[in-house]
Amino acid sequence: MRVYGYARVSTQEQAEEFDALNQQIARLKAAGATEVLIDIESGRNDGRKQYNELLKLAQHNQVDEIIITRVDRLGRSVIAIHKAIDIFVKHNVNLRILDAPVDPNSPFGWFSINQMSGLAEFESRLLSQRIKHGNNYFRQQLKYCVPPFGYSKDENQRLTPNYQIHEKSGKTYFELAKIIIDLTLSMRSLKDVCNYIYQEYEVVFSVAGLRDWVKNPALQGHTAYFVKKKPGVNREPIINFNTHPALITADTVAAIQNKLLANKKYRSSATSTRGEYPLAGLIKCVHCGGSMYRNFSRHKTKVEYIRCVNYNKPGKYHCDNAKCPRLREIIAQTIAALCDNAPNLIGYLQSQSTTMEIINTKEIENLTNELSVLRGLRSSNPDIIEAIAKIEVTISTLSTPTRIVDKDAFENAKRKIAIASQATFWESLDDSELRSALAEFVEKVEVDSSGAIAPKFKLPLTLSSMRP
DSSP states (O other), X not given: OOEEEEXXXXXXXXXXXXXXXXXXXXXXXXXXXXXXXXXXXXXXOTTOHHHHHHHHHHHTTOOSEEEESSGGGTOSOHHHHHHHHHHHHHTTOEEEETTSOOOTTSHHHHHHHHHHHHHHHHHHHHHHHHHHHHHHHHHHTTOOSSOOTTEEEOTTSOEEEOOOBOTTXXXXXXXXXHHHHHHHHHSSOHHHHHHHHHHHHOOXXXXXXXXXXXXXXXXXXXXXXXXSOBTTBOOOOEEEOSOSOOSSOHHHHHHHHHHHHHHHHHHOOXXXXXXXXXXXXXXXXXXXXXXXXXXXXXXXXOOEEEEETTTTOOGGGOOOOOOOOBHHHHHHHHHHHHHHTHHHHHHHHHHHSEEEEOOOHHHHHHHHHHHHHHHHTTOOOHHHHHHXXXXXXXXXXXXXXXXXXXXXXHHHHHHXXXXXXXXXXXXXXXXXXXXXXXXXXXXXXXEOTTOOEEEEEOOOOOOTTOOO
């Protein structure tokens, strides 16, 4: 009998400091769970990875029983909880709730779960309201969460200049922040500023981080909230002016913005094809795992080469992979490897193109109903316990899946791989078609510091550009 447990806590703090997660796991295993799926996320998030894996197991008839400690471990939404329970009932999965043993198949059990689900959502909404009131009070007191570089927080959690001494330079952090502002105005680019302050002061800024720091209203002496827009959230910023000593004036910010805009216009092109090349986004550095981007040589031939995106980054973000292999050589080697590995891909495809189908579903359904009735009795009678065990064994035997090959899908994908194994096919494609076709077969191409490449292939799904 395949028995899964599901445990969930909302935060890492609950998991580590309060040991709530380990308590759930121990109870689930003691109750008979052979495997426990775990999420550390809010119950209001329906995108939890292991939660959705649990639903997928139930939908594919790969689990007989699911054990949870409380119904709110499944979620904090009435709709989400009922959706999960409907899946369990539809696929004959027994749900066991340790703190509230109810049968979801019975009217009383359905009513009880409905009440518990409503209570779980009520608690979640109540907590959300309390947090909202707390955040509003936090903002009314002009408090700040994480102070930007150059500032610290006073005893009231408000921003104040950071007059602590920076060990490397002997200056205060507030003075050092002013120096960075001056460098941003005087040096050619933000990248040059980042490299300079790392080498001179061992202060680490990424280009994007430095750009955001300069734009932060806190540097102008304002305490602001909701300045950064979030996708799907339309909320006006709250700005409290002149709440602490300023590091930078509005005119200086405007001058920096104009300089950044001029740099952007200088470096950009209306006909730029950045990212629109074969294997774009698929070439990775072996050493740091970062992406590798395309650049052009300064020679009049404008040869395309690939470089690790982290090579020029300072400090702990730096990658030592200085190799700049040519893009066209990487593409050629990838295509050659694909042609050579076509037989292996077909063999792997054959193993993946099989599906599992459960037979005797009607008989299993009848036995499952009988099992549910017997379990609902909660009897300690040895004969009833023995009957439950026998029915469980019978269901397990009948539930053994049969392997079925999807011949049409297999033959179609096999034909595409056969076409892709011909070098003449790839030679007939332009860059746009080549990018689309390679994206169907290539998962990633790893490049090391010697320039050696290691492509990793995937199975074709749809390849409309291919013609026999």
